[in-house]
Amino acid sequence: MQNFAELIKTLDSSNKTNVKVEALTQYFRAASDTDRVWTIAILSHRRPPRPVNTTLLRLWASELAGIPIWLFEDSYHIVGDLAETIALVIPASKDHSEKTLTEFVEEMITLKKKSDTEKKEYLHDNWLSLNYYERFVFTKLITGSFRIGVSQKLMTRALSKATGVDEDVLAYKLMGEWDPARISFQDLVLEEKAQDFLSKPYPFYLAYAVEGEVQDLGDVANWSAEHKWDGIRSQTIIRNDQLYVWSRGEELVTDKYPEFNSFLGIIPNGMVIDGEILPWTEGGIGSFNDLQTRIGRKVVTPALLKKTPVIIRAYDLLEYNGEDIRTLPYIERRKLLEQLYDTIKDYALPLQLSERIQLNNWDEALHEKTKARDLRSEGLMFKRNDSIYGVGRKKGDWWKWKLDPFSIDAVLTYAMRGSGRRATLFTDYTFALWQTNDDGTKELVTFAKAYSGLTDAEFRMVDDFIKKNTLDRFGPVRSVTPKLVFEIGFEGIAFSGRHKSGVATRFPRILRWRHDKTIEDANSIDDLKDMIPR
Known part of the structure; x- marks a missing residue:
């Protein structure tokens, strides 16, 4: 687990593709076969089922940290990642585990069938005995939410460098149904099969x-x-x-x-x-x-x-x-x-x-x-x-x-904090358009979410407005006084029975902040529906 945690730390702390590929390559060259198989599975989203729900994780972590649950929840909303929050609030340990990644994963698989008391004891024991990054990775595995900015293609490239197996062949080998608990590294990666080359695509x-x-x-x-x-x-x-x-x-x-x-x-x-x-x-x-x-x-x-x-x-x-x-x-x-x-x-x-x-x-x-x-x-x-x-x-x-994107003027109605460097700012927004009801009254109906398109300075200005104009809170979501208007762009549009507005938009993003418009100038749901190709 120590080596796997060090790998994740390197991957998580760099945006440079070459650094990530080199770290993965060295790991795949040194790790045991079973750890290599589980690493491939984890990075390609084949994790074992989550053994503990997140409600219990938050409760048990706050108890171990000796803080009230409301303080843990507020910390979680600021940090933006449950595993990172748990790793931060629980007292630090300088120790590291001698157990392998495979041993931890196998324990987590059996943990699912155990009682809540046994689960709590297992988590507390491991949270206290692991250092910060091992604890972070351990909790990531428990939650089943392991996203660290490593694509399947990047992992495949590193695995190819470590083993000498062609990238396209590996891409095929790693697709389909295979069970990391049952398959060997030899069978999954190293063994040559005529079918691997038969299916090989060309680079696009x-x-x-x-x-x-x-x-x-x-x-x-x-x-x-x-x-x-x-x-x-x-x-x-x-x-x-x-x-x-x-x-x-x-x-x-x-x-x-x-x-x-x-x-x-x-x-x-x-x-x-x-x-x-x-x-x-x-x-x-x-x-x-x-x-x-x-x-x-x-x-x-x-x-x-x-x-x-x-x-x-x-x-x-x-x-x-x-x-x-x-x-x-x-x-x-x-x-x-x-x-x-x-x-x-x-x-x-x-x-x-x-x-x-x-x-x-x-x-x-x-x-x-x-x-x-x-x-x-x-x-x-x-x-x-x-x-x-x-x-x-x-x-x-x-x-x-x-084509130029579709665009429409909409009103900001809800907001959430962002993640990463924007974890302290409200940068994830929900937008609404006007709808006229049967009785002639008008209401704002949400239709899209967007979190890109503004400058850092504009995000800070909107964040300041949200904090001063919050109407209500629903967990991490804030309802905001409807006042700000933004031009929203999107690539596609279609009718949808799954959305309150009756419309689904594709790739919505903020094009500009309309300082020149009031909410009365914003568009309507009917305007949006008129854009749908017929």
């Missing part, structure tokens, strides 16, 4: 946002355009009569989209298609809100398949008849993709071509962009006709020209 090629005027890209004849669809970027792999669907986040999502099994036997082996997974409802593209009903579902029921079917809009072809063709010019890869589609289009598969738009001038691009919202796209993509399919994000060959 990404675009930069257009800078300045689109005409600055040069001769329009050198470019192809297409719409930037708002779904889940994916690679669909068909090899050896098997199907693999990967998301851009390096997650194997084949099981989430059983519709795509229909590709087998029709699309030839040795094909890798780059495209976008989109909801296809009532014969057209649905909203991203529709797609979210499919994301994260462990079980895709027949009812869900019927309610929210999906398709793939194909952008590019990366492998053709088993040959890596990424170094071919885009225009040649595109022709092969179109030839492939011509051979399968009569089978009514959930696969469509993303139309390649040939432009005669840049004014035509602007005209096409104006259609984007009606087509449920985010804007346009420009791809140089002679460009290869590269790796990662590089300037020059692929550009995205996104």
Whole structure:
């Protein structure tokens, strides 16, 4: 546990990717096999079930610290993290544990079935015998909330450096269902299996946002355009009569989209298609809100398949008849993709071509962009006709020209403290719009939360206003006198039965503080609904 706690301390105290990768690499080289497996599981969100609820954790920690529960709760709201609060308020110890990470996790698994008295005794014993950071990590494991700014990709990169196993192969190996309590490090990571390479995707090629005027890209004849669809970027792999669907986040999502099994036997082996997974409802593209009903579902029921079917809009072809063709010019890869589609289009598969738009001038691009919202796209993509399919994000060959965000003026109504360096400030806000009731009265109805977009100085000014104009408190949430108006921007919008406003917005953030407006000038829920594409 001491080594694991030191690893977490290093990861948690640095924003530099290279520092994190090096720390993880050294840890994976030195740790025992069982600790390595549990570390992979913890960092990829495969933690054992939480053995103690947070209400009891807070109560037992305040008792051990010798402080009233209200003081603990206030401290918790300031710190913003339960494990860190517990580590801070309990008397410090200079000792460290000789037990391994695996031993602690195995104890926590058995703890779940024990009585509250036994759980309390176990927690008190360990809280008192661990030093600050070990206590912090121990409590993180108990709460089941272990987020420390390490992505799956970063961890996989370090594991690859430590073991010599290819990153993409590791990404596949670590996906799917595996039990850290039963699998060995040899079987999980080191053992070579033909299937690991069979499913291997290519790195995704990404675009930069257009800078300045689109005409600055040069001769329009050198470019192809297409719409930037708002779904889940994916690679669909068909090899050896098997199907693999990967998301851009390096997650194997084949099981989430059983519709795509229909590709087998029709699309030839040795094909890798780059495209976008989109909801296809009532014969057209649905909203991203529709797609979210499919994301994260462990079980895709027949009812869900019927309610929210999906398709793939194909952008590019990366492998053709088993040959890596990424170094071919885009225009040649595109022709092969179109030839492939011509051979399968009569089978009514959930696969469509993303139309390649040939432009005669840049004014035509602007005209096409104006259609984007009606087509449920985010804007346009420009791809140089002679460009290869590269790796990662590089300037020059692929550009995205996104629509300006939706925006609306809303009233600040609730606030919470932020986290990290903003833990002492109220920076997480809830915003509302006007709604006219049947009797003609008006009320403010919440519709979105946002916590970014203001300067540090503005956050301090809003924080000062909130502290002086609090109407009520609900745990960490404060109700605020409705007075401040902000322009809120967001990328997408859809009707939603899960929200009081009846509307869900995507990626809301603060665009600016409207000092020039009073709350009477704020927009209404009807204004918001009028923005929804129909």
